[in-house]
Amino acid sequence: MDIQLKRGFLEACVLAVLDRSDSYGYQLIKDISPCIEISESTLYPILKRLESGDMLSDYSVEHNGRLRKYYKITDAGREKIEDFKNEWKEIMSVYNFIMAKKESGENDKN
Amino acid sequence: MTKIEFIKELTFRLASLPQNEIDKSTSYYSEIIDDRVEDGMTEEDAVKALGDMDLIVTNAMYEISLPVLMKARVNASRSKMSNKGLWITLVVLGFPLWFPLLMTFLAVILVIYVTIWILILSLYAVVLALGISGIAGIIGGIVLCFIKSLPVGLCTIGAALCCCALTLLITLPVLAFTKGLIRFTAWIARKIKSIFISKKAVTV
Numbered sequence: 001m002d003i004q005l006k007r008g009f010l011e012a013c014v015l016a017v018l019d020r021s022d023s024y025g026y027q028l029i030k031d032i033s034p035c036i037e038i039s040e041s042t043l044y045p046i047l048k049r050l051e052s053g054d055m056l057s058d059y060s061v062e063h064n065g066r067l068r069k070y071y072k073i074t075d076a077g078r079e080k081i082e083d084f085k086n087e088w089k090e091i092m093s094v095y096n097f098i099m100a101k102k103e104s105g106e107n108d109k110n
Numbered sequence: 111m112t113k114i115e116f117i118k119e120l121t122f123r124l125a126s127l128p129q130n131e132i133d134k135s136t137s138y139y140s141e142i143i144d145d146r147v148e149d150g151m152t153e154e155d156a157v158k159a160l161g162d163m164d165l166i167v168t169n170a171m172y173e174i175s176l177p178v179l180m181k182a183r184v185n186a187s188r189s190k191m192s193n194k195g196l197w198i199t200l201v202v203l204g205f206p207l208w209f210p211l212l213m214t215f216l217a218v219i220l221v222i223y224v225t226i227w228i229l230i231l232s233l234y235a236v237v238l239a240l241g242i243s244g245i246a247g248i249i250g251g252i253v254l255c256f257i258k259s260l261p262v263g264l265c266t267i268g269a270a271l272c273c274c275a276l277t278l279l280i281t282l283p284v285l286a287f288t289k290g291l292i293r294f295t296a297w298i299a300r301k302i303k304s305i306f307i308s309k310k311a312v313t314v
Contacts, residue, residue: 004297025138026145040142040159041166044135048173064148068141 009036010046012084018056018073019081025069047071055080113143116157123167126182127174135170172303179306222298226291233284237277244273 013032017023023031025043032038050056055077060067111119117136124132139160146156160166171179188197201208247270255263 004293024141024145026142026149029142039161040139041161041169044138044166045169045173047138048134052173066141066144067137068145069137 006036007046008084010038010042011050012081013038014043014046014050014071015055015073015077015081015084018071019078022070022072024071028071050077053080111154111157113140113153113157116143116160119163120166123163124170126185127171128178131170131174131178139166172300174303176299176303176306179303183306219302223295226295230288230291233287237281237284240273240277240280244270244277246270247273 010032013036014028017028017031025040025047029038029040029043047056051058053076054074056071056073058069058071060069062068117140120136120139121132124135142160143153143156146159147153151159171182174182188194247266251263251265251267251270253263254266
């Protein structure tokens with residue numbers, strides 16, 4: 001998959017998971033990996049970028065005698081999800097256009 | 111590799127970065143290792159599951175601003191050279207060479223960014239000018255109908271409506287174009303950064 005495209009998808013996935021509830025690094029990977037391939041080293045820059053864009057904030061919680069960093073979505077993050085959804089509508093219409101053309105072309109051949 | 115060895119290695123590889131960046135990165139990975147161990151993995155496997163160290167280092171560096179990366183690169187080259195005196199001598203003697211090169215490099219980046227932003231700005235100026243002349247034209251046209259003659263007034267209103275139509279027509283393409291340009295600048299920034307990051311494969 002195209003790198004830029006995948007980055008966009010992963011950002012949206014992280015925000016979508018956080019929109020349901022606050023979460024931490026390892027849990028995010030577990031939640032997202034059934035949908036799209038993601039590794040720890042991939043998640044790190046994505047979290048950083050979202051954080052610098054004020055789309056999420058973090059806080060630490062003590063867990064088994066150590067600190068665990070939880071991430072929380074902000075309003076800007078929720079807006080980003082909406083942007084993604086709207087963009088997706090455009091992408092879907094382009095996809096449908098391409099597929100329709102291909103199918104009609106195949107029908108013509110038959 | 112144990113967790114402690116991993117963190118040590120990571121700290122060493124990121125050593126040229128600011129301390130808070132190193133701390134952020136190491137605490138992130140140490141938390142992941144702990145969580146994996148808690149999930150039933152052995153420490154060794156948990157570290158192995160993190161994947162290639164080169165990729166971890168590269169990904170940790172990609173989100174860092176360009177000036178910090180450049181500084182890190184310079185620091186790394188300095189630490190590679192054991193003789194500090196030689197390094198300083200080379201920097202001083204090479205000044206006429208590296209300084210203009212650096213300035214040119216920065217100027218080229220600046221020019222690219224300025225060009226892109228001027229392009230965006232002028233597009234918005236066009237949209238704004240069309241919109242304002244459209245509205246002003248309609249008002250002026252109505253006034254002209256009464257104080258001058260009906261044909262002149264109607265002609266002005268017609269021209270103003272054309273301006274309004276054009277405004278509506280180009281607003282969305284301009285917005286889309288701006289989005290594209292901003293993405294393009296982000297892409298350029300990544301390309302420039304990659305010059306300062308070791309040439310290793312990056313998946314994302």
